[in-house]
Amino acid sequence: MSASAGSLRSDRPRGRWVGRLFYGFLLFSLVLGFATLGALLVQVFLEGYKWVDLVLFLEPPSADPLIAGAEPAILATIFLGVLLILFTVPLGVGTAIYLEEYADRERWYNRLLEVNIQNLAAVPSIVYGILGLAFLVRGIGLGRVLLAGAMILTLLVLPTVIIAAREAIRAVPDSIRQGAYALGATKWQVVWRQVLPAATPGIATGSILATSRGLGETAPLLLVGALTYVSFNPTLLGEFTALPVQIYQWVSRPQEEFRTLAAAAIIVLLGILLTLNATAIWIRNRYERRW
Amino acid sequence: MSATMAAVSVDLTARARELPAKEFREVVFHVEDLGVSYNGNAALQDVSLEIYRNFVTAFIGPSGCGKSTFIRCFNHLNGLIPGAVVEGKILYHGEDLYGPHVDPVEVRKRIGMVFQKPNPFPKSIYDNVAFGPRVLGMTDRLDDRVERALEQAALWDEVKDRLKASALSLSGGQQQRLCIARCLAVEPEVILMDEPASALDPIATTRIEDLMHELKRDYTIIVVTHNMQQAARVADMTAFFSITRGEEGQRTGILVEYDATSKIFTQPSDKRTEDYVTGRFG
Amino acid sequence: MSPADSASVKGLRVSFQEELEALQANLQEESEFVLRSLRGAINALQQRDVELADEVIAFDDEVDDRYLAIGQGIEQLLARQTPVAVDLRLVLAVLHINLGLERMADLCVTIAKLTKLTAELEHDATLIEAFEEMGSRAEEMIRVAMTSFAERDLVGAESLVDLDELIDRANRRFVKHVLELGNDPELREWGTRMIIVSRCLERIGDHAVDIGEQTAYLVTGEFREFTDASHPDQ
Numbered sequence: 037m038s039a040s041a042g043s044l045r046s047d048r049p050r051g052r053w054v055g056r057l058f059y060g061f062l063l064f065s066l067v068l069g070f071a072t073l074g075a076l077l078v079q080v081f082l083e084g085y086k087w088v089d090l091v092l093f094l095e096p097p098s099a100d101p102l103i104a105g106a107e108p109a110i111l112a113t114i115f116l117g118v119l120l121i122l123f124t125v126p127l128g129v130g131t132a133i134y135l136e137e138y139a140d141r142e143r144w145y146n147r148l149l150e151v152n153i154q155n156l157a158a159v160p161s162i163v164y165g166i167l168g169l170a171f172l173v174r175g176i177g178l179g180r181v182l183l184a185g186a187m188i189l190t191l192l193v194l195p196t197v198i199i200a201a202r203e204a205i206r207a208v209p210d211s212i213r214q215g216a217y218a219l220g221a222t223k224w225q226v227v228w229r230q231v232l233p234a235a236t237p238g239i240a241t242g243s244i245l246a247t248s249r250g251l252g253e254t255a256p257l258l259l260v261g262a263l264t265y266v267s268f269n270p271t272l273l274g275e276f277t278a279l280p281v282q283i284y285q286w287v288s289r290p291q292e293e294f295r296t297l298a299a300a301a302i303i304v305l306l307g308i309l310l311t312l313n314a315t316a317i318w319i320r321n322r323y324e325r326r327w
Numbered sequence: 328m329s330a331t332m333a334a335v336s337v338d339l340t341a342r343a344r345e346l347p348a349k350e351f352r353e354v355v356f357h358v359e360d361l362g363v364s365y366n367g368n369a370a371l372q373d374v375s376l377e378i379y380r381n382f383v384t385a386f387i388g389p390s391g392c393g394k395s396t397f398i399r400c401f402n403h404l405n406g407l408i409p410g411a412v413v414e415g416k417i418l419y420h421g422e423d424l425y426g427p428h429v430d431p432v433e434v435r436k437r438i439g440m441v442f443q444k445p446n447p448f449p450k451s452i453y454d455n456v457a458f459g460p461r462v463l464g465m466t467d468r469l470d471d472r473v474e475r476a477l478e479q480a481a482l483w484d485e486v487k488d489r490l491k492a493s494a495l496s497l498s499g500g501q502q503q504r505l506c507i508a509r510c511l512a513v514e515p516e517v518i519l520m521d522e523p524a525s526a527l528d529p530i531a532t533t534r535i536e537d538l539m540h541e542l543k544r545d546y547t548i549i550v551v552t553h554n555m556q557q558a559a560r561v562a563d564m565t566a567f568f569s570i571t572r573g574e575e576g577q578r579t580g581i582l583v584e585y586d587a588t589s590k591i592f593t594q595p596s597d598k599r600t601e602d603y604v605t606g607r608f609g
Numbered sequence: 610m611s612p613a614d615s616a617s618v619k620g621l622r623v624s625f626q627e628e629l630e631a632l633q634a635n636l637q638e639e640s641e642f643v644l645r646s647l648r649g650a651i652n653a654l655q656q657r658d659v660e661l662a663d664e665v666i667a668f669d670d671e672v673d674d675r676y677l678a679i680g681q682g683i684e685q686l687l688a689r690q691t692p693v694a695v696d697l698r699l700v701l702a703v704l705h706i707n708l709g710l711e712r713m714a715d716l717c718v719t720i721a722k723l724t725k726l727t728a729e730l731e732h733d734a735t736l737i738e739a740f741e742e743m744g745s746r747a748e749e750m751i752r753v754a755m756t757s758f759a760e761r762d763l764v765g766a767e768s769l770v771d772l773d774e775l776i777d778r779a780n781r782r783f784v785k786h787v788l789e790l791g792n793d794p795e796l797r798e799w800g801t802r803m804i805i806v807s808r809c810l811e812r813i814g815d816h817a818v819d820i821g822e823q824t825a826y827l828v829t830g831e832f833r834e835f836t837d838a839s840h841p842d843q
Contacts, residue, residue, distance in 0.1 A: 211444060211446035212449075214404065216458070218404060219458060219462065220433075220459065220462060220463050221432075221458075225462045234448075
């Protein structure tokens with residue numbers, strides 16, 4: 037009697053049901069997560085969209101909700117974003133290059149560095165705030181200024197940028213390096229002319245995503261001195277506020293209108309972050325390499 | 328002698344393919360008692376031979392016999408692997424490649440390499456070929472250099488209208504020829520090829536082999552191949568490597584026989600060579 | 610296919626192509642030498658010229674040199690280029706033809722030696738003339754065989770059978786006439802030796818037919834005898 041004789045119908049109906057159950061569970065998790073998030077977003081949007089207007093963008097805050105705007109906060113957030121990128125990219129990429137291309141893995145200090153970068157990425161943001169307060173605001177006497185806020189956010193975001201840059205550099209195949217060395221390039225030439233250009237899309241994506249995370253942080257900014265009521269536009273060494281802080285401030289006001297304003301500000305903040313993330317994704321898709 | 332029987336001596340073209348006698352060969356590399364070990368494990372030992380100018384020399388042998396390790400000694404690429412130690416001598420035109428103060432960059436300027444899997448840079452075709460000259464400061468008449476290199480690599484006609492296109496848009500065989508052009512652009516004396524055709528289809532392989540025949544007029548070529556028939560087709564001299572086992576079972580590569588290819592494939596001196604080329608032993 | 614593509618396809622394995630062509634050129638040259646040998650042997654025979662016969666014998670060294678060189682060339686080609694399909698058939702055909710040509714040259718040497726041996730003997734002038742006809746026929750067959758091979762001409766190759774038939778008939782006639790020569794012992798000795806010469810010429814014809822069979826093998830891929838000695842009517 038040959039093994040192939042007999043019906044082709046499955047003889048394990050129970051197995052199929054387990055499969056279906058599992059699939060159902062997956063769908064359920066997906067829907068639960070997205071539905072919750074979706075509900076929150078929709079609620080915020082419905083509450084605040086009417087108040088997203090020029091007043092919001094061009095007027096400073098005020099006690100009167102009808103003429104209150106978030107111009108200083110919006111500008112400060114944008115300002116912080118620019119500074120973040122300016123600080124984190126050279127520092128993060130430089131560290132990543134050192135670790136990937138130059139460091140001898142056997143040395144103890146390099147291994148220490150490796151372990152700690154992972155740890156740093158997991159430290160709660162408020163700890164960075166305390167750090168900033170102690171060393172930047174008071175320690176070196178910078179004061180409660182925008183620059184200090186930028187510097188502390190840099191520290192917060194740096195580990196993530198380093199990790200992302202390392203991944204991008206590691207993704208460059210070794211065959212490219214070997215090919216470049218075989219042509220007579222020095223180590224520096226190999227890194228600067230081959231590795232970095234090839235890793236740039238990954239580095240850019242990682243930096244933008246890390247920055248957008250940093251822009252949403254409230255606690256460290258508060259500790260470093262973001263004021264809750266600022267009616268003038270920010271300067272580098274002046275007092276400042278930021279969108280998350282402004283939102284927090286408005287939400288704690290008793291008037292109903294301020295809560296609506298807060299919702300509007302949230303929409304703006306989300307808009308900034310979404311734009312940043314979309315840019316990161318666009319860069320990644322456009323420059324995706326198939327080795 | 329009567330007119331009928333006057334013998335006319337004719338140059339038998341087949342005979343002209345015989346290699347020039349030893350006295351007429353110019354030595355490019357003199358290898359003496361070379362050994363390579365990785366982290367204390369000997370991968371290759373006691374290799375001595377000479378590489379001749381404008382010859383194609385092939386290294387054949389089973390996997391793990393050290394032929395790739397050996398070829399990488401010629402351009403200092405073993406130095407990139409941590410834990411690799413090279414003993415013995417390789418004299419390049421009389422100068423020890425592993426002497427003190429030898430700059431790997433200078434070595435690689437004169438001794439280029441093509442790899443098994445084509446590895447074009449993720450740049451344009453032009454920038455790929457121009458990379459070598461640029462990093463070495465040979466930037467005068469760059470367009471001419473690029474064109475000449477691509478012509479020598481038999482690729483110019485296929486790409487001359489799209490030099491700005493990405494190198495990754497080329498087929499596998501074209502990419503490998505691009506890598507050869509890249510290597511030629513810095514005007515080396517020697518070209519090392521580590522299994523250059525093993526990742527390519529048969530027609531692309533034949534193109535590369537034909538290219539080797541042409542290039543050897545101007546360059547000295549060393550090729551590692553696991554395909555014996557390829558060595559038989561392209562090489563003037565063939566070196567057969569095999570594996571010996573030490574007392575504790577460690578495997579080390581050694582040179583078994585080095586001779587004219589015609590001899591290796593018709594009447595090898597060593598039985599191990601014969602076993603390998605007849606396919607009775609892998 | 611663009612012009613660049615077709616040019617490059619034709620140009621693959623150039624050195625291998627050149628080796629094959631060199632081999633065939635050497636073979637053609639060897640056949641020229643054989644023709645020279647044959648003409649020399651026939652002339653020496655007809656003119657009873659012992660010095661010419663010596664030259665023919667010495668000339669065989671040239672043919673042997675070519676024979677060895679071609680043999681080595683075939684060995685190298687098989688070892689290094691691993692030819693297949695039509696290339697393989699070509700190399701095998703060259704191998705056989707090389708052998709055949711060398712045999713033909715040896716047969717010419719035999720004729721020359723017999724010329725020397727019978728130089729002082731009584732002879733029959735009319736019978737000697739028959740050799741001119743047989744010799745010319747053999748020369749023609751060698752030329753047709755080598756040309757058909759060069760041009761891969763199957764019809765030309767097959768025509769060799771009919772040409773061979775003529776030599777065979779001439780050989781049979783010759784033997785008949787020798788048997789009618791009479792009782793003179795010198796003449797009889799001469800006649801016996803000349804039968805061998807006639808036989809040599811007939812063998813040369815057979816070898817030429819073999820060359821034709823190699824051409825057929827090259828073109829069709831089939832081993833085939835044009836006529837089988839054991840089945841003459843097929």
